[in-house]
Amino acid sequence: MAAQYDAVIVGAGFGGMGAAIQLHRLGHRRLLILEREDDLGGTWHVNRYPGLAVDIPSATYSYSFEPNPHWSRLFAPGAELKQYAEHVAEKYGLRPHMRFGTVVTGAHWVEEESHWRVAIAGGDSVTATYLCTATGFLSQPKVPDIEGIEDFGGKVIHTTAWDDDYDLTGKRAAIIGTGATAVQLIPEVAKVAADLTVYQRTPIWVSPKPDYRIPPRLRRLFARIPLAQKVVRAVGSGLLELLMISGVVHYRRLRIANRIAERYCRAHLFRQVRDPELRRKLTPDYSFGCKRPTFSNTYFRAFTKPHVHLETSRIERVEEQAIVTADGRRTEIDVLLLATGFNLWDVNFPAIEIIGRDGKNLGKWWRENRFQAYEGVTVPGFPNLVSLNSPYSYSGLSYFTTIECQMQHIDRLFRAMRARNAKVFEVSQQANDRFLELMRDKVGDSVFALGQCATANSYYFNQHGEATLLRPTSTRNAQREAVRFPLSDYTYA
Template sequence: MAPRYDAVIVGAGFGGIGAGIELDRLGLSNFVILEREADLGGTWHVNRYPGLAVDIASVTYSYSFEPNPYWSRLFAPGAELKKYADHVADKYGLRRRMRFGVRVDGARWDEALQQWEIALAGNETVTARYLVTATGFLSQPYTPPFPGIDTFAGRIVHTTAWPDDLDLTGRRAAVIGTGATAVQLVPELAREVAELTVFQRTPIWVVPKVDLAIPAAVQKLFAAVPATQKAARAVNSGLLEALMVVGVLHFRQAKPLNRAVGVLAKAHLRAQVRDKRVREQLTPDYDFGCKRPTFSNHYFTVFNRPNVRLETESIDRIEPDAVVTTDGRRTEIDTLVLATGFNLWDVNFPAFEVIGRDGVDLGKWWRDNRFQAYEGITMPKFPNLVSLNSPYAYSGLSYFTTIEAQMKHMGRLFGEMLRRGARTFEVTGAANDRFLAEVTERLDDSVFYGGDCATARSYYFNPHGEAALLRPNSTIGTHRQAARFPLDDYTFDAATAARTRSA
C-alpha cells in the first residue's frame, strides 16, 4: 500500500510552516499540516494576553528569506506576528494543505510498508512516507497542582487561554509566575485591577528594552531597498550572538562579559524600584543566562505602585477566595492568573507517542538513554522522522535561527535521498553518539555547568540536570553544519532493509 502523503507535518507554527516550504522546494508537495488549534501561527495564535510582543527584535524574529518591512515597532506586538504567519502561509500556498482542530494521538513506523501511520483523535489514521514533528518547545501549558485550586470560586485564567473579552477592571487579582510572559503581562494588569499580587518563586534577569516605533519612512526604505533591512538584521543578530554565544555558552572564557550584563541588569533594577527590600527580592541569586532573561522597561516600575505587591513566600494552598502562603498569610482575590509557563520535559519530548523501528518508544528512549538528537533533528531507530523540537536543537536566541538551520538540514538530507532514489533514511548510532559527545563537551564551558545555576529553576535543564535544549554553537557554525554534515552519517533504504533482514 502506498502512503497517502509524502509527508505529514504536525504543527502549523513557524517551524511547521518552514518545513512545508522546504518540502515544496524539494518537490515533496503532497503533504498535510495537522494542527490541533483552530488556526495557524502556533504560540502567536494561542497567546493573546495583554502586552504580548516578541522579545527578540522583529527584524531577526522572522524568516531571513521572507522579510517584513512593515513591522510597526522594533519589538512587534503579538498580533503582527500572527499576521506575518498568515502572510507566509498564504504566499507559499500552505494554508490549503492545513487541517485545523486535529489532535495527533500517536505515530508508529511500519517497517514492512516503510511508512508512518499517524493516529488522530476520532479513530482516523493517515499514512505518510515521512513524519515531521513541529509541535514547538513551548506548546504544553503547565498548571501547578496547588492544593485546593479546584475549590477556587473566582475566575482562573491561564495566559495561553486568554479570553478576548476579559475585563479585570476593579478586580483583586493574583499572578502566579514571573517569567517572560509575566514580565509583559503584569504592567498591563496593574493599570486595570484594583489590587494585584505577584507571586514570585524565582526572580528573573531583566535588561532594558530598546523598543522604538519604526517610522513610516524607514518601513518604506526597507521595502524599497531590502539590503537596508538585511543590514539591520545582521546588526541585531550580532548583538544577540554576543549575548548568547559568548556570554552564556562560553561562560568560562568570557566571565567578564557575563558579569557586565548582570551589572547592567542590576543597575536597571536599582533605577526603577524605590524600595530596597523589594529590589532585593527581585534580584536573582543565580548567574545571568542560567534562566532565559528578558527585556522590559516597565516591569520593575510596577512594584512602585500602591496597588501592587510582590509576594515571595511559597504557596501552601488555594482557598475559594484566597491564596495562602506557607507563612499562613491569606491574600484575598477574585481572579487567579496563571503565568506558569509550559511543561517542557515531562510531556513535550515528544508531544505525542512516537514508536519507531523495533518498537522503540521515543519518549522512553530519551528518558532511559539521555535526551539526544543528531544535529538536533533526527534519532537512530526512527527512520524518515524529522523532529524539529528535539534536544540540542535550539540555536541562538531567535527561534528562526533554529528553523532555518533545520530547513537546511532537511534540504541536504532529503536531496541526497532523492538523488539516490532511496525511500528511507536513518541516522546511524555512531553519528548520533559522536554528536552527543561533542555537544556535551562544548556545554562544559557554558554558564549551565560553569556558572551558579542551582537556584534558577530553569527549563533549560531536564529532570536529569542536563542543559539539553540549546545547541552549543554559533549561528554560523550551526548553519554550516546543517549544510555540510557527512552524508554517511545516515543510512538509506538499501542499508536499512539489509539491517532489518539480518536482525
C-alpha cells in the same frame, strides 16, 4: 501500499511552515499539516494575553528569506506575528495543506511499507513517507500543583487560554509566575486592577527594552530596499549573539560578557526600583543565562505602584476566595492569573507518542538514554522522522535561527537521498553518539555547567538536571554544520 502523503507535518506554527516550505522546494507536493488549534500560527495564535510581544528585536524574528518590512515597532506586538504567519502561509501556498482542529494522538513506523501511520483523535489515521514533528518547545501549558487550586471560586485564567471577555478592571488579581510571559503581563494588569499580588518563586534577569515605533518612512525604505533591513537584522543578530549567547555558551572563555550582561541588568533594576528591600527580592541569585532573560521598561516599575505587591513566600494553598502563603498570610482575590509557563520535559519531547523501528518508543528511549538528537533533527531507530523540536536543537535567541538551520539540514539530507534514488533515511547510532558526546562536552564550557544555576528553576534543564534544550555552540557553527554534516552519517534505502 503507497503512503497517502509525501509528508505529514504535526504543527502549523513557524516550525511546521518552515518544514513545509522546504519540502515543497524539494518537489514534495503531497503534504498534510495537522494542527490541533483552529488556525495557524502556533504560539502566536494561542497566546493573546495583554502585553504580548516578541521578546527579541522583530527584524531577527522572521524567516531570512521572507523579511517583513511592516513591523510597527522594534519589538512587534503579538498580533503582528500572527499576521506575519498568515502572510507566509498565503504566499507559500500552505493553507490548502492544513487541517485544523485535528489532534494527533501518535505515530508509528510501518516497516513493511516503509512509511509512517499517524493516528488522529476520533479513530482516523493517515500514512506518509516522512513524518515531521513541529509541536513547538512551549506547547504544553503547565498548571501549578497547588493544594485547593481547583476549588478556587473566582476566575482562573492561564496565559495560553486568555479570556478576552473577562474584564480585569477594578478586580483584586493575583498572578503566579515571573517568567518572560509574566514580565509582559504584569504591567498591563497593574494598569487596570484595583489590587495586584504577584507570587514569585524565582526572579528573572531583565534588561532595558530599546523599543520604539518604526516610522512609516523607514518601513517604506525596508520594503523598497530589502538590503537595508537585512543589515538591521545582521546587526541585531550580532548584538544578541555577543551579549546573550557568548556569555552563556562560551562562559568559560567569555565570563566577562556574562558579568557585563548581569551588571547591565542590575543597573536597570537600580534605576527603576529605589527601595533596597524590593530590589533585593527582584534580584536573581543565579548566574545570568541559567534561565531565559528578557527585556522590559515597565516590569520593575509596576512593583513600585502602591496597589502592586510582590510576594516571595511559598504558596501553601488556594482557598475559595484567597491565596494563603507558607507564612500564614491570606490574600483575598477575585481572579487568579497563571503565568506558569509550559511543561517541556514530562509531556513534551515528544508531544505525541512516536514508535519507531522494532517498537522503539521515542519518549521512553529519551528518558532512559538521555535526551538526544543528531544535529537536533533526527534520531537513530526512527527512519524518515524529522523532529524539529528536539534536544540540542535550539540555536541562538531567535527561534528562526533554529528553524532555518533545520530547513538547511532537510535540504542537504533529502538531496542526498535523491542522488542515491533512496526514499528512506536513518541516522546511524555512531553518528548520533558522536554528536551527543560533542554536545555534552561543549555544555561543560557553558554557564549551565560552570555558573550558579541551582536556584534558577529553568526549563533549560530536564528532570535529570541536564541542560539539553539549547545547542551549546554559536549560531554560526549551527548554520555551518547544517550544510556540511557528513552524508555518511546516514544510511539510505
